[in-house]
Amino acid sequence: MLGLDPSIVHAQVATAEQRSACTPDAFRLCSGEIPNIPAITACMRQNRSQLSPACKAVFPK
Template sequence: MTASFSKTIRQAGLVAAFAVSFAALSSSPSFAFSAEAQQMCTGDAFRLCSSEIPNIPAITACMYKHRAELSAGCRTVMDHDVAAQQSKVATK
């Protein structure tokens, strides 16, 4: 096996783990990300929090810890999703 092939396999595994992590977050009643947040934040999560994958609570905490370093698009959709979740909780 060549080094580049191994690197490609590792990256594919990380992408799959991250996708599963975000999918699980999306199905969590306490903290759900929209498909838009998944799309806008995947790069930021890999860049800032790859060491936390696949630990869902750790990824979430890491993303909030690094909020100032998030891309503008990710920060916007995360803020929107959090506000929507808070609104749902407040109306119950």
């Protein structure tokens, strides 16, 4: 996961709105990965079906 995956790069430069939409889901689903952004991103993608609607919009299929 250390490559230049555009989705990970995107997650590292997430807007305040995107962070706001996904922070509760990150704590709920991926708290063990915090503060590792690439690991959080991977975890969020793996748990996409459990994300809130607002956060799902940040992680398209």
